[in-house]
Amino acid sequence: MTNPSHLSVGDLAQRLAPITGNSEAFHARQLRAQIREGALKPSLRGGSGATAPALFDEIGLCRALVLHALASVKQEMGTLKAVATIMETVDPRARRDDVVEPDGMELAVARIRNGEPMFLHLEFSMWPEEGEEDREVSGWLTNDPTPKDSAIMPRRAWIVIPLHHVLKPLVG
Numbered sequence: 001m002t003n004p005s006h007l008s009v010g011d012l013a014q015r016l017a018p019i020t021g022n023s024e025a026f027h028a029r030q031l032r033a034q035i036r037e038g039a040l041k042p043s044l045r046g047g048s049g050a051t052a053p054a055l056f057d058e059i060g061l062c063r064a065l066v067l068h069a070l071a072s073v074k075q076e077m078g079t080l081k082a083v084a085t086i087m088e089t090v091d092p093r094a095r096r097d098d099v100v101e102p103d104g105m106e107l108a109v110a111r112i113r114n115g116e117p118m119f120l121h122l123e124f125s126m127w128p129e130e131g132e133e134d135r136e137v138s139g140w141l142t143n144d145p146t147p148k149d150s151a152i153m154p155r156r157a158w159i160v161i162p163l164h165h166v167l168k169p170l171v172g
Contacts, residue, residue: 006043006055009035012064019169020068027068034067039080059105062167063087066105066120069166070159079122082137086122091142094118108141108163109171117164119145124157 007015013027020027034040035054040063042054056064066087067080075083088104101107108118118141125136147158 006046006057007061008046008053008055012056012061015061015170016065016068019065020072030068030071031064033077034064034071034080037077037081039077039084040064040067041084058170059109062105062109062170065170066161066163066166069161073159079137083120083122083139086137086139087120087141089140091121091140091144093144094142104141109167111143112164112167112171116143117145117162118143120159120161120163121147122159122161123147124159 009028009031010024012031013024016022016027017024031040035042040060043057043060044055045052046055047053063084067083070080070083090103090107094107095101102110108120111118120139120141122137122139141163145160145162147160
């Protein structure tokens, strides 16, 4: 028997539907596509083999909601796959020097629960209409809402997601 704190795809869909207003079936299809393409990675598998169910913890549920928010503004699967890695990158300026903190989304959720704002910054090397195949996406989690441009690699477009608003229905 699996840990009751681990959520199946159906459980994730059931939790996301009332937040987004989309049906559970819609979310189940979207989640399965994101899992198949590698954009959403399960915490563990409920067994062995290719058909073992994907299981998620609370942080996985938060990642799923962020990916849904990006998909709802027409971000392609390639961008969502990049965001899966970006959600584990924390801006060094957002870290506290004297405290050992978790990485990525775990840190963001902990900070949001403490009443602190957290943002997901995505930077794009070119405008979306210029072509998905050559576009580079980078970014990080931070407590600063303002994107910082780099003199080394200037960016053409940004998306800044206020995670403290997006994740509020899940983490309070």
